[in-house]
Amino acid sequence: MKAFRGEGAYRLLLHLLPPGFRRDHGDEMVRWAREHADRTSGARLWPLLLADLGRSLAREWGGRGAAAVRGLGGVHVALRSFTRRPGFALLAVVTLGLGAGFASTVFSVVHGIILAPMPYPDAHEIVRVGKISDGRAGILSVSALDLEDLQTRNRSFASLAGSRPASGILTGGSEPVVVRTAMVSASFFEVLGTEPAQGRRWSPDEDLPGGATVAVLSHEFWVRNWGADPGLLGGTVEIGGAPFTVVGIMPPGFQPPEALYQKGTEVWIPLAFLDPEARANRREQFIQMLGRLRDGVDAEAARVELAELGREISRDFPEPGERSFGLAPLRDETVGAVGGRLFPLLGAVGLLLGIACLNVANLVLIRSRERRAEMAVRVALGARRGDVVRQLLLENGAMGLLAGALAAALTWGGLRAFAVLAPGELPRLGEIAPGPGPLLLALGTALALALVFGVGPALLTRDAAPAPGSTRRSTGSATDAWIREGVVAVEVALSIVLVVGAGLLANSLFRLNGVPLGFDPQGVSVVSVSLPSDSDDETRAFYREAVAGIGALPGVESAGATVHLPLSGNQRMLRIRVPGLQLDAEDEERGGLPVHYQQVTPEYFATMAVPVVEGRGLAASDGPAAPRVAMVNQSLARVLAPDRSPVGLRFALSDDEGEALDYEVVGVVADLRQQRLDAPGEPELFFPFDQWPTGRMEIVARAAPGAPPVLPAMRARIRELRPDLPIRRSVRMDNFVGSTLSDRRFFSMVVGGFAVFALVLSGVGVYGTLTYAVSRRRRELGVRMALGASASTVLRTVLRRGLTTLAVGSVVGLLGALAAGRAVSSMLFGITPSDPVTLASAVLGVGAVGSLAVLVPALRASRVDPTESLREE
Amino acid sequence: MNAPRHAPPDYLTPVIYHTLLALVAEPRHGYGISEEVSAMTQGALTMGPGTLYGTLNRLADKGWVAPTEVDDVEAPHADRRRYYRLTDQGRAVLEHEARRLARAVHLATDHSVLDAS
Numbered sequence: 007m008k009a010f011r012g013e014g015a016y017r018l019l020l021h022l023l024p025p026g027f028r029r030d031h032g033d034e035m036v037r038w039a040r041e042h043a044d045r046t047s048g049a050r051l052w053p054l055l056l057a058d059l060g061r062s063l064a065r066e067w068g069g070r071g072a073a074a075v076r077g078l079g080g081v082h083v084a085l086r087s088f089t090r091r092p093g094f095a096l097l098a099v100v101t102l103g104l105g106a107g108f109a110s111t112v113f114s115v116v117h118g119i120i121l122a123p124m125p126y127p128d129a130h131e132i133v134r135v136g137k138i139s140d141g142r143a144g145i146l147s148v149s150a151l152d153l154e155d156l157q158t159r160n161r162s163f164a165s166l167a168g169s170r171p172a173s174g175i176l177t178g179g180s181e182p183v184v185v186r187t188a189m190v191s192a193s194f195f196e197v198l199g200t201e202p203a204q205g206r207r208w209s210p211d212e213d214l215p216g217g218a219t220v221a222v223l224s225h226e227f228w229v230r231n232w233g234a235d236p237g238l239l240g241g242t243v244e245i246g247g248a249p250f251t252v253v254g255i256m257p258p259g260f261q262p263p264e265a266l267y268q269k270g271t272e273v274w275i276p277l278a279f280l281d282p283e284a285r286a287n288r289r290e291q292f293i294q295m296l297g298r299l300r301d302g303v304d305a306e307a308a309r310v311e312l313a314e315l316g317r318e319i320s321r322d323f324p325e326p327g328e329r330s331f332g333l334a335p336l337r338d339e340t341v342g343a344v345g346g347r348l349f350p351l352l353g354a355v356g357l358l359l360g361i362a363c364l365n366v367a368n369l370v371l372i373r374s375r376e377r378r379a380e381m382a383v384r385v386a387l388g389a390r391r392g393d394v395v396r397q398l399l400l401e402n403g404a405m406g407l408l409a410g411a412l413a414a415a416l417t418w419g420g421l422r423a424f425a426v427l428a429p430g431e432l433p434r435l436g437e438i439a440p441g442p443g444p445l446l447l448a449l450g451t452a453l454a455l456a457l458v459f460g461v462g463p464a465l466l467t468r469d470a471a472p473a474p475g476s477t478r479r480s481t482g483s484a485t486d487a488w489i490r491e492g493v494v495a496v497e498v499a500l501s502i503v504l505v506v507g508a509g510l511l512a513n514s515l516f517r518l519n520g521v522p523l524g525f526d527p528q529g530v531s532v533v534s535v536s537l538p539s540d541s542d543d544e545t546r547a548f549y550r551e552a553v554a555g556i557g558a559l560p561g562v563e564s565a566g567a568t569v570h571l572p573l574s575g576n577q578r579m580l581r582i583r584v585p586g587l588q589l590d591a592e593d594e595e596r597g598g599l600p601v602h603y604q605q606v607t608p609e610y611f612a613t614m615a616v617p618v619v620e621g622r623g624l625a626a627s628d629g630p631a632a633p634r635v636a637m638v639n640q641s642l643a644r645v646l647a648p649d650r651s652p653v654g655l656r657f658a659l660s661d662d663e664g665e666a667l668d669y670e671v672v673g674v675v676a677d678l679r680q681q682r683l684d685a686p687g688e689p690e691l692f693f694p695f696d697q698w699p700t701g702r703m704e705i706v707a708r709a710a711p712g713a714p715p716v717l718p719a720m721r722a723r724i725r726e727l728r729p730d731l732p733i734r735r736s737v738r739m740d741n742f743v744g745s746t747l748s749d750r751r752f753f754s755m756v757v758g759g760f761a762v763f764a765l766v767l768s769g770v771g772v773y774g775t776l777t778y779a780v781s782r783r784r785r786e787l788g789v790r791m792a793l794g795a796s797a798s799t800v801l802r803t804v805l806r807r808g809l810t811t812l813a814v815g816s817v818v819g820l821l822g823a824l825a826a827g828r829a830v831s832s833m834l835f836g837i838t839p840s841d842p843v844t845l846a847s848a849v850l851g852v853g854a855v856g857s858l859a860v861l862v863p864a865l866r867a868s869r870v871d872p873t874e875s876l877r878e879e
Numbered sequence: 880m881n882a883p884r885h886a887p888p889d890y891l892t893p894v895i896y897h898t899l900l901a902l903v904a905e906p907r908h909g910y911g912i913s914e915e916v917s918a919m920t921q922g923a924l925t926m927g928p929g930t931l932y933g934t935l936n937r938l939a940d941k942g943w944v945a946p947t948e949v950d951d952v953e954a955p956h957a958d959r960r961r962y963y964r965l966t967d968q969g970r971a972v973l974e975h976e977a978r979r980l981a982r983a984v985h986l987a988t989d990h991s992v993l994d995a996s
Contacts, residue, residue, distance in 0.1 A: 034928070055928070
């Protein structure tokens, strides 16, 4: 029987029932609800469940509940105190609820992405294995032969698996679907400790070249496309035109590791289907490796062995040069740098929660002052200390529960919204779900804070309760005022830290949007295709026809192709040798200057509006038989020939045998942002596609201004040429550029939202405290005015008091912002954490809100009518 | 007829009356009971899970119903549910109540509140 919608919430609600009853019947009640869910709609199920639960609560707690009420006493008093001052209660509940809700949302996200173990059995044993290189971060891919060598020679791993992403079109269902597939070794499932839930995976024998045409599907893919038809097991699907037998279905919810670029992969086939040429070539390093450490072997020992194996394999097969192997925990590789950006978010929400707590504490302080008389009367009528404390606990407990309910609701919505709105490159998004953990965290946080900050301050000042009979209206002690204003000053300070942080992020985003890209994305559209392993001639012919065909479409001004789009973050590197160029020792040893490289068609630069600044561009005449040529970008030109033109320079690729300087630099193009918006251009080489064809290209086309969208026609053109070819991506270049900023936009938005909330809270804090102070001093102010003080004198007195608090808070806040700035410095662009404009704007912003909050009570004070205020006694 | 251990109450609530009635023919599990009650009353009486298990709890305390094992061949072992059967005492209470209701209906007929048909 399957779970019904909202079952988790129902289970949570059942905790309201007496524990004994829940133990005896809780599971059966859930089962009842499931059965009923099968027979009725959710819209009718939930009202029934809730009404039933309400009745059951009354009945099952019945006797005990009445006793509890009698025993605790004062619940009605607590409730009455709410209804008497609904504004106060509402403000406290909302403040605390929002604060705790935001905090538990962000914490749950950070926990789910960074702290929680990966969703595999004994996940700590799983590591990413591969090549390491001093110049590049992370674990790199290896060749198929290296994988085999490591598999047979290592003693540290219980199993080692290789994986290579492949995308394909899958037919066999009702209609063809584009699906992410991956070739993986048989041991892939062992490493992850997850076997197909139905059927089987393949054996190592079936994974040898010429292996079995078998496939394993994800549960979700099977349900989506075959309606969970059990007949598919043993049936045939076509992947990329070749028939595969479906032998297994993974368990529901199985997520392949994102660190292997497997995110979204739903079909797995044996690694045996690697192109035989690629399999035999140690230079074809495309296999991503994953290993599970043997029992009792720690990562350090495995790392030592891998280093040793690297030397051994390089000695035995010196062909592609020195290799060093290394490993990294799967979680670190998955979370990566993006995950680290979440910590500042946690800091921001911590500040917000701090402000919320201080606000509640201040409200309660004020409230307990107001209720001194009430408490004094109670004590006079015979209430004991304990009774008073109990009443405070009850009041704040009830407030905490309400705030907790709000926080839990906010967390539930927040986590769902996060999953939708968060930038796609955040890892492990699929693992974040609003389960009972985050909801209980929200509830517990709000409740605990309500008790600590609600009862604590009241207890601190309770001893100062006046004896009955003393004047009812005191102006409050000076110490109280100090505490209250100190709390407000801290709130102001924390707000400034948050506002500065949000300001810095927004400023970075603004600057990034204005960064010169080096190309013009407006009007450019992209279609990406991957040719299967055709011969070089076929590949050349296909792209020549595709680019020409797209260039001839109506509305298209020009078309070209490149291997990697600008800003895609994808870069390939090789080393070049240039006579007379000074290299540092390391590059010298490694055989040349490291540069990024691309293959492009002659029209690419014109299409992207990248100017050729020196020499000539690439031309159709730079064909396979023509002399080898290349273009350099300006960054590389500066390195190669700092004080003259690099045009005419000759160089060799370090991998090539011999010293022949095969390549000639024919021209220089402007730098374009290849990696990211916030990373300046790096030295880059461009080779003519025809001299170095490759199967996977991005075809770009520039539409004439005002032309209708050309993307559909571009796709159609490709399909006419090769109907079987999946289109990996088709996108407008301006959207693509925008999407590379999506994570920054998201973080700025969230922190900005927190900052606004913080501003409102501290405004409320300032306002509340000052309003209270003024109302306490009505009599005093009345006397002063009766004695001749003018309205403006009174106004000044109150203003001075409020603005002093603001000023103290601002100074402290600025110091805090300077200290906290370092935490976000890695996320900043073109701006330092101590940027004076941002700091000043934050102070002005907080100051403006604060001043408004000061002004209102001050004006009210200046309008005190002396006769009125004195008559009130 | 066994004498009830406790003196039967003056009347049974509709929920208790129908719950007992639903168990006359055969032991049933929780959801089966609420379905049967719903069917008997043409949907006029719908028991939610809390009401149902609360009632069963109290009836079991009184000794009117008892949990029982039923060999449900279709259900896998882990999925075996708790069934409830009517005890002799429960049956006696139900009979007592039915008689009371019958008398009440008879009375209403005598006073021409209801048609005699």
